Amino acid sequence: MGRISRRAVTLGAALTLAGLTAGDAVAGAGRRGRPRHEMRGMWLATVANRDWPSRPGLTVAQQRSELLAHLDTAVRRRLNAVIFQVRPTADALWPSPYEPWSDVLTGTQGKDPGWDPLGTAVTEAHRRGLELHAWFNPYRVANHTDPGRLIPTHPARVHPDWVVPYGGKLYYNPGLPEVRRFVQDAMLDAVHKYAIDAVHFDDYFYPYPVAGQTFDDDAAYRTYGGGFTDRAAWRRDNIDRLIRETARRIDRTRPRARFGISPFGVWRNRATDPEGSDTAAGVQTYDDLHADTRKWVREGWIDYICPQVYWNIGFAVADYAKLVPWWADAVRGTGVRLYIGEALYKAGDPAQPAAWQDPAELSRHLTYAAGFPEARGHVYFSAKEAGQDRIGAMARVVADHYGRFGG
Numbered sequence: 001m002g003r004i005s006r007r008a009v010t011l012g013a014a015l016t017l018a019g020l021t022a023g024d025a026v027a028g029a030g031r032r033g034r035p036r037h038e039m040r041g042m043w044l045a046t047v048a049n050r051d052w053p054s055r056p057g058l059t060v061a062q063q064r065s066e067l068l069a070h071l072d073t074a075v076r077r078r079l080n081a082v083i084f085q086v087r088p089t090a091d092a093l094w095p096s097p098y099e100p101w102s103d104v105l106t107g108t109q110g111k112d113p114g115w116d117p118l119g120t121a122v123t124e125a126h127r128r129g130l131e132l133h134a135w136f137n138p139y140r141v142a143n144h145t146d147p148g149r150l151i152p153t154h155p156a157r158v159h160p161d162w163v164v165p166y167g168g169k170l171y172y173n174p175g176l177p178e179v180r181r182f183v184q185d186a187m188l189d190a191v192h193k194y195a196i197d198a199v200h201f202d203d204y205f206y207p208y209p210v211a212g213q214t215f216d217d218d219a220a221y222r223t224y225g226g227g228f229t230d231r232a233a234w235r236r237d238n239i240d241r242l243i244r245e246t247a248r249r250i251d252r253t254r255p256r257a258r259f260g261i262s263p264f265g266v267w268r269n270r271a272t273d274p275e276g277s278d279t280a281a282g283v284q285t286y287d288d289l290h291a292d293t294r295k296w297v298r299e300g301w302i303d304y305i306c307p308q309v310y311w312n313i314g315f316a317v318a319d320y321a322k323l324v325p326w327w328a329d330a331v332r333g334t335g336v337r338l339y340i341g342e343a344l345y346k347a348g349d350p351a352q353p354a355a356w357q358d359p360a361e362l363s364r365h366l367t368y369a370a371g372f373p374e375a376r377g378h379v380y381f382s383a384k385e386a387g388q389d390r391i392g393a394m395a396r397v398v399a400d401h402y403g404r405f406g407g
Contacts (some may be wrong), residue, residue: 013026013325019045021239023266030169032176037356037376038079038080038376039081039304039306039337039376039377039379040077040079040378041079041081041082041083041377041378041379042077042079042083042344042380042382042383043083043135043379043381043382043383044083044084044085044135044382044383045381045382046084046085046088047085047089047137048088048104048143049104051070051383052070052383053066053067053105054066054108055102056103056105057106060113060114060115062285063105063113063115063117064115064120067120067124068124069100070082071121071124071125071128072128072216073383073387074128074130075128075129075130076382077394078398078402078404079380079386080131081197082121082131082132082133082383083135083200084121084132084134084135085137086117086135087099087123087136087137087190088104088137088140088157089102089137089141089142089143090140090141090142090154090172091103091142092190094117094189094193094355095116095193096190097189098182098189098373099154099186100151100154101113109150110151111153118134118194119343120197122194126195126229130276131259132196132197133196133200134190134194134196134198134199134200134256135201135202136187136190136199137201137202138172138174138183138204138205138242139171139172139174139179139204139205139206139207140169140172140207141156141170141172142156142169143161144168144169144170147160147163147166149171155182157186159178160175162176162178162179162182164215164216164217166207166210166213166215166216167207167208167210171215172234173217174205174242175220175224175225175234175238176218176224177224179226180238180241180242180245184245187250191249191250191253191254191257192254193205196257197257197258198257198258198259198260198303199246199257199259199260200262200303201260201262202261202262202263202308203285203308204289205239205242205285205290206235206239206288206289206291208283208288208289209288211264213375217231217235221234236286236290236291236292239289239291239292240292240295240296243261243301243302243331244299246259247259247301259301259302259303259304260302260303260305261293261296261305261306262305262306262307262308262379263283263291263293263305263307263308264283264285264289264290265307265308265310265318265323265341266281266283266285266323267280267284267286267292267326267330268283268286268287269292272287277323277326278319278322278326279319280317280318282317293307297330297336298330298334300335300336302336303336303337304336305327305330305331305336305337305339306341306379307323307340308341308343309327309340309341309342310342310343311323311363312356312361313355313368315353317354320365324368324369324372324375325372327340327374327375328372328374331374337367337376337377338375339375339376339377339378340365340369340375340377341379342362342365342378342379342380342381342402343356343381344362344380344382344386344393344394345381345382345384346383346386347361347362347390347394348391356389358394359392360396361393362394362396363396363397363400363401366378366397366400367400367401378393378399
């Protein structure tokens with residue numbers, strides 16, 4: 001029985017009396033137990049100091065002030081959720097017994113910053129009526145390939161056999177059962193300690209393909225790949241196991257916390273698979289990242305899926321207006337909620353197509369998605385742009401669609 005279905009059995013009678021579906025209450029319940037009718041979220045990215053902190057080495061007061069300013073931006077934009085990246089590169093933005101403090105805070109990996117960013121974020125988000133989704137990256141270890149730059153006690157230094165260099169970065173090997181267990185333990189520590197509203201993964205499972213390079217998991221495949229038709233099927237099974245096991249452990253650790261995934265927006269192109277989307281994307285999550293995102297929805301292992309549909313309406317290779325209906329069809333009848341990931345960062349970027357120079361493009365996305373009852377909200381990448389709002393695209397969304405706070 002899938003994860004949603006197990007919860008639905010427990011809640012069934014009460015939900016019927018309340019006139020709600022199991023999917024509404026399970027996937028949408030906020031921290032006070034009432035259903036969220038619409039997701040209005042923003043990602044708050046910390047990797048490489050993308051959104052926060054603005055640079056490493058700020059004082060505690062400066063870091064805290066910047067963090068609260070982002071939460072205040074969410075309130076000002078009439079959002080109701082912040083997806084806060086708390087494990088960007090096999091490190092932690094809380095005091096973890098498993099992994100070192102992130103260097104995005106102090107500039108030095110493992111150095112205690114003198115406060116608890118995740119704990120503060122949970123408390124202050126809830127104080128403002130916002131949900132706090134803790135965003136983890138399961139397998140990325142470092143944005144470089146030199147293990148010597150990691151602190152000596154880093155698990156990747158202690159277990160060098162866990163690590164694969166690829167594409168200028170270091171990754172934990174998803175094919176090793178001990179790695180899968182460890183990354184779950186590291187992430188679930190935060191789920192145990194903090195009243196987070198959801199666990200959130202983004203689009204990084206096996207790494208994005210890099211031309212001319214091979215992800216060297218030969219030894220793991222020889223040891224564990226028996227019984228699979230090919231290496232790709234084995235890799236997909238490794239990621240399936242991560243998702244299924246994480247879902248079960250979230251249920252045991254914090255049953256009210258949801259589990260959401262934000263994959264790259266294309267599962268498979270129709271030219272590859274007749275059940276795929278009418279797109280011609282260069283990356284397909286099923287084939288290239290070995291992430292069968294549609295399966296996770298169908299099996300009910302997750303509570304919500306938030307595909308990164310980061311293209312404009314009419315974009316030939318991957319049209320927003322073709323992907324939203326595909327995803328709506330993928331979730332229909334499953335009890336898994338669909339939120340659409342929006343490329344706010346593209347609005348007003350001169351390097352982007354002409355559509356993104358129009359402040360109304362994002363608002364048109366919401367108008368279009370409103371025609372699909374399965375699309376229950378939107379999440380914006382990311383917090384920095386939500387605050388700066390270069391050409392007023394976010395302000396236009398708020399004016400056109402968010403008449404009141406909280407959804």
